[in-house]
Amino acid sequence: xxxxxxxxxxxxxxxxxxxxxxxxxxxxxxNMFWYRQDLGHGLRLIHYSYGVQDTNKGEVSDGYSVSRxxxxxxxxxxxxxxxxxxxxYFCASSESLAGKETQYFGPGTRLLVL
Amino acid sequence: EDQVTxxxxxxxxxxxxxxxxxxxxxxxxxxGLFWYRQDPGKGPEFxxxxxxxxxxxxxxxxxxxxxxxxxxxxxxxxxPEDSATYLCAVQAVGEGKSTFGDGxxxxxxx
Numbered sequence: 001x002x003x004x005x006x007x008x009x010x011x012x013x014x015x016x017x018x019x020x021x022x023x024x025x026x027x028x029x030x031n032m033f034w035y036r037q038d039l040g041h042g043l044r045l046i047h048y049s050y051g052v053q054d055t056n057k058g059e060v061s062d063g064y065s066v067s068r069x070x071x072x073x074x075x076x077x078x079x080x081x082x083x084x085x086x087x088x089y090f091c092a093s094s095e096s097l098a099g100k101e102t103q104y105f106g107p108g109t110r111l112l113v114l
Numbered sequence: 115e116d117q118v119t120x121x122x123x124x125x126x127x128x129x130x131x132x133x134x135x136x137x138x139x140x141x142x143x144x145x146g147l148f149w150y151r152q153d154p155g156k157g158p159e160f161x162x163x164x165x166x167x168x169x170x171x172x173x174x175x176x177x178x179x180x181x182x183x184x185x186x187x188x189x190x191x192x193x194p195e196d197s198a199t200y201l202c203a204v205q206a207v208g209e210g211k212s213t214f215g216d217g218x219x220x221x222x223x224x
Contacts, residue, residue: 033211045211050210
């Protein structure tokens with residue numbers, strides 16, 4: 001069955017370190033998204049991609065970067081982790097076709113920055 | 115800028131006590147409005163997509179409706195297993211990304 005996976009599921013790091021969160025989907029979806037979820041803030045979009053070599057900034061992109069070298073993967077990098085980036089991170093993917101816009105979410109990565 | 119506001123933030127119901135969750139939105143042109151369910155420690159799970167005012171969709175005890183300004187998620191005779199956070203999101207025409215509301219946390223007591 002097609003799925004979307006994230007790794008690691010839990011991560012503890014120190015301020016200033018570079019951290020990369022992995023997202024892999026086997027749906028063959030063109031669109032991929034990274035969100036963070038904090039208590040009381042719902043899901044906030046960090047970065048998104050509509051296809052290979054395409055990346056776009058979301059509403060909370062400062063301190064984060066992504067790259068899309070293939071259809072299946074969209075890794076999220078925290079260039080220099082800050083305590084404010086402690087959060088739960090969700091990856092999602094969707095098709096581009098009309099009527100197929102539903103986003104399918106991964107299980108999340110819980111990140112703690114000390 | 116697209117905006118989504120959900121109310122109430124939290125809702126406590128007794129088993130069998132029907133109610134509604136609200137999602138108010140502003141978007142330049144609506145491509146779709148989505149409802150998701152999220153259980154603690156898990157990613158959101160898709161429930162419904164609504165495309166135009168007047169549209170309704172149902173699944174078990176849940177029914178979603180859409181107007182030009184808001185959507186309602188009606189829960190009929192809820193059970194404890196319906197307890198979760200319900201998220202609403204909108205997509206604008208020409209966009210593949212969604213804007214989410216902060217969610218409504220529903221607790222159903224037996």
